[in-house]
Amino acid sequence: MRSISDDRTFAEKRRPMGFKLEGKGCTLVKSELLSQFKELISCCSTRKGGVSEGIYESMNLGFSNGDDPGNVRENYRIICKELGIEPSQIVLAKQTHKSNVRIITKADLGKGVTRPVDYDDVDAIITNRPMNGPSPVLGILTADCVPVSVYDPKHFAIGLAHSGWRGTVQHITAKMLKKMEEVFETRPEDVYLSTGPCICKKCYEIDEDVAGEFRRAFSSEDCGKILCPGTEIRKYRADLAKAVEITALRAGVKQENIELQDFCTACNSKLLFSHRITLGKRGTLATFLGIR
Ligand SMILES: [Zn+2]
Numbered sequence: 001m002r003s004i005s006d007d008r009t010f011a012e013k014r015r016p017m018g019f020k021l022e023g024k025g026c027t028l029v030k031s032e033l034l035s036q037f038k039e040l041i042s043c044c045s046t047r048k049g050g051v052s053e054g055i056y057e058s059m060n061l062g063f064s065n066g067d068d069p070g071n072v073r074e075n076y077r078i079i080c081k082e083l084g085i086e087p088s089q090i091v092l093a094k095q096t097h098k099s100n101v102r103i104i105t106k107a108d109l110g111k112g113v114t115r116p117v118d119y120d121d122v123d124a125i126i127t128n129r130p131m132n133g134p135s136p137v138l139g140i141l142t143a144d145c146v147p148v149s150v151y152d153p154k155h156f157a158i159g160l161a162h163s164g165w166r167g168t169v170q171h172i173t174a175k176m177l178k179k180m181e182e183v184f185e186t187r188p189e190d191v192y193l194s195t196g197p198c199i200c201k202k203c204y205e206i207d208e209d210v211a212g213e214f215r216r217a218f219s220s221e222d223c224g225k226i227l228c229p230g231t232e233i234r235k236y237r238a239d240l241a242k243a244v245e246i247t248a249l250r251a252g253v254k255q256e257n258i259e260l261q262d263f264c265t266a267c268n269s270k271l272l273f274s275h276r277i278t279l280g281k282r283g284t285l286a287t288f289l290g291i292r
Helices: 005-014 069-083 165-169 172-184 208-217 220-226 240-251
Strands: 019-022 028-031 040-045 090-092 101-103 124-128 137-142 146-152 157-163 192-195 205-207 227-229 235-238 258-260 285-291
Touching: 028 069, 040 069, 040 146, 101 172, 124 137, 124 172, 137 146, 137 157, 146 172, 146 240, 146 285, 157 165, 157 172, 157 285, 165 208, 165 240, 172 240, 192 240, 205 208, 208 220, 208 227, 208 235, 220 227, 220 240, 240 258
Parallel strands: 090 137, 101 124, 192 258
Antiparallel strands: 019 028, 028 040, 040 285, 124 157, 137 285, 146 157, 146 192, 205 235, 227 235
């Protein structure tokens, strides 16, 4: 059994908001907001508790970044044991920084983990709990981008989005909520939304062209909350999670039902994978969401 006392000490010292670290075999990040729903399987992985080595150390959950596939499969086995599920229950998105939403059914079980995916350009996935048995466990991969978990307890529907800057300026969270409304009759005012570990405003510096994309996608008042000056002229810092929150509020999600986990991938790059800090030489975190 792996000790996580170091991580616990860290978590307590920083007085983090919106999440807690848990796990016996491997360390997991759990949303405080979504933890109130005992029927949910909800977490983000950390680097701790896997078998991958080198730049992938140790809990890498990405098959496409050059790691030994056998080690990645073993990492899925370990984390699934911790969650009380099988790898064949998971369905991954196929992320390309676009804003397409796919409805996931039982026919998709295992895709991205135990079976190849047969879809592309899918950065948000939604599903619900069928009459007979648990829902598929949705999964998305991140390392600085924002994982957005949404739960509609009235209709037992869930949605999971990958929201980097491109997804964020395309309002992928609003598109996912709209699709959940069409398919599952989800009302935005009923949902609970949590953003998982992602790069913080202090660590996320962007150029003028990306700042311009935010100005096109959000009002100037909203941009006042999302953007601030960077270290140099024509550089900016962007608060991706805040931008996701603004999109969610505009879509009708209640403020009190939104949680922005205060856990930066770059500030905590020993515990989490950060694309920025490693210049892309890295493993990948996974966020999972399912209904038992
Ligand atoms: Zn940071």
